[in-house]
Amino acid sequence: KGLHHLVYEIVDNAVDESLAGFCSEIKVIIHVDNSVTVVDNGRGIPVGIHSKEGVSAAELVFTKLHAGGKFNEEGGAYKVSGGLHGVGAAVVNALSKSVNVEIKKDDKIHSLIFENGVAVKPLKVVGKVEKANNTGTAVTFKPCNEIFEVTEFSYDTLCNRFREMAFLNKGLN
Secondary structure (H helix, E strand, O other): OHHHHHHHHHEEEEHHHHHOOOOOOOOOOOOOHHHOOEEEOOOOOOOOOOOOOOOOOOHHHHOOOOOOHHOOOOOOOOOOOOOOOOOHHHHHOOOEEEEEEEEEOOOOEEEEEOOOOEEEEEEEEEEEEOOOOOOEEEEEEEEEEOOOOOOOOOOOHHHHHHHHHHHHHHOOO
């Protein structure tokens, strides 16, 4: 259950974007090496440098508990949200051998890479989006096989969960 919950947490962040009116599509890809990619067409995780922490907001989301959009200084960016309430991405990172984050925002493609929970390549611009206003976040992670005894995802388990979520969230594919 814990293995699949990693996927649920990243998808829940994308669903929050949908509930806020900014995301209409989420893709979940299980790769042959048992890594998973979750892609959404939301606004993209914030990429600016956090004034108090001195690192990108995206890095904070994946390394610090309660650092996500549910906990900003105005009381939270989302009126309704799911998941572990601001800790899900950090937990996924902590329990993964690798996490690659690609953020399309402000007509740029930003990349952030973690290994064993630590940012090994801080957020940087790696390209330009081809189409204007093309935004979103792609998170690829590979669960740590030293933490999980089983690291093979069940397509049926994930598929059933996400069918239910799509049914319960109008306009979300």
